[in-house]
Amino acid sequence: MNELKPWLVNRPARVECLIHDFMVQKALNNSREFDHFHPSAWGICLRKIAYQYYNQHEPFLQRTAQDIDDRMERIFDNGHATHARWQNYLDRAGYLRGCWRCKNPFCNKLYGTEERIGIFNPSAQPDWKCACGSKDRLGYEEILVKTDPQYKFEGHCDAVIDVRGSQYAQNSPYDVFVADLKTMKDEMYSELTEPKSEHVIQTNIYMWILDLQGAVVIYENKDTQALKEMFIPRDNDLIERIKNQSLWLQEILKQKKLPHRPNGFFRSKFPCRFCEFVDYCYQ
Numbered sequence: 001m002n003e004l005k006p007w008l009v010n011r012p013a014r015v016e017c018l019i020h021d022f023m024v025q026k027a028l029n030n031s032r033e034f035d036h037f038h039p040s041a042w043g044i045c046l047r048k049i050a051y052q053y054y055n056q057h058e059p060f061l062q063r064t065a066q067d068i069d070d071r072m073e074r075i076f077d078n079g080h081a082t083h084a085r086w087q088n089y090l091d092r093a094g095y096l097r098g099c100w101r102c103k104n105p106f107c108n109k110l111y112g113t114e115e116r117i118g119i120f121n122p123s124a125q126p127d128w129k130c131a132c133g134s135k136d137r138l139g140y141e142e143i144l145v146k147t148d149p150q151y152k153f154e155g156h157c158d159a160v161i162d163v164r165g166s167q168y169a170q171n172s173p174y175d176v177f178v179a180d181l182k183t184m185k186d187e188m189y190s191e192l193t194e195p196k197s198e199h200v201i202q203t204n205i206y207m208w209i210l211d212l213q214g215a216v217v218i219y220e221n222k223d224t225q226a227l228k229e230m231f232i233p234r235d236n237d238l239i240e241r242i243k244n245q246s247l248w249l250q251e252i253l254k255q256k257k258l259p260h261r262p263n264g265f266f267r268s269k270f271p272c273r274f275c276e277f278v279d280y281c282y283q
Contacts, residue, residue, distance in 0.1 A: 039205040043198030100138035107132035178215035195230035
């Protein structure tokens with residue numbers, strides 16, 4: 001008699017089921033604020049940004065446990081983990097500027113907030129210790145990027161890389177630059193020949209706020225970890241259009257109106273297909 005394969009017989013509980021309730025609560029407890037504009041969302045759909053703003057002030061759409069897709073939450077977390085991995089690489093290599101927090105829970109001191117583009121990790125220096133006496137390596141925190149209240153942009157930059165004084169320095173304005181990290185599936189990665197337009201917009205917002213002249217978007221293939229790096233120089237004309245667009249959208253919000261849906265957007269296609277406001281947008 002043939003023996004049953006191990007994966008066909010009775011087995012322990014499914015691990016996916018064990019984390020389901022946690023994933024749902026984590027998603028429902030997401031405290032992302034929409035009183036300000038997020039650079040990472042600006043180049044995609046201003047109509048969605050308006051819906052998010054209205055929903056925060058007078059909620060009309062509340063997510064429930066049935067709305068949570070575990071797979072999508074894992075995709076988001078995988079992106080965050082990729083950011084953390086690359087930030088660790090750059091920190092250990094000695095090129096990452098940012099803010100740095102003491103891991104001692106009784107201290108929690110944060111270093112680097114006084115500098116617009118952050119600082120190198122002070123704990124990388126020999127014999128360094130925190131004000132609390134801890135010698136543990138400090139943890140990285142992304143730089144806060146925030147405009148004055150007139151434009152309402154606020155978010156966090158994945159990384160600022162500084163190669164000044166190193167073998168990679170070119171004595172140019174690009175020796176300090178923004179780095180933004182993206183992951184994508186193989187089929188999308190294979191077709192990529194230039195930075196996506198929304199990433200050009202996002203990185204220009206960072207360059208504007210941080211007063212930098214260049215950015216690199218690093219696209220990592222989820223399937224193979226192959227890389228494509230796309231250089232984006234600062235575009236002051238684009239930045240002026242973004243500023244004016246911000247002022248325009250604020251006026252739209254004051255009037256409790258909606259921007260037009262972007263050209264080429266359809267209910268059945270990405271990103272509309274997965275938008276939580278799709279039923280309101282296309283009613």
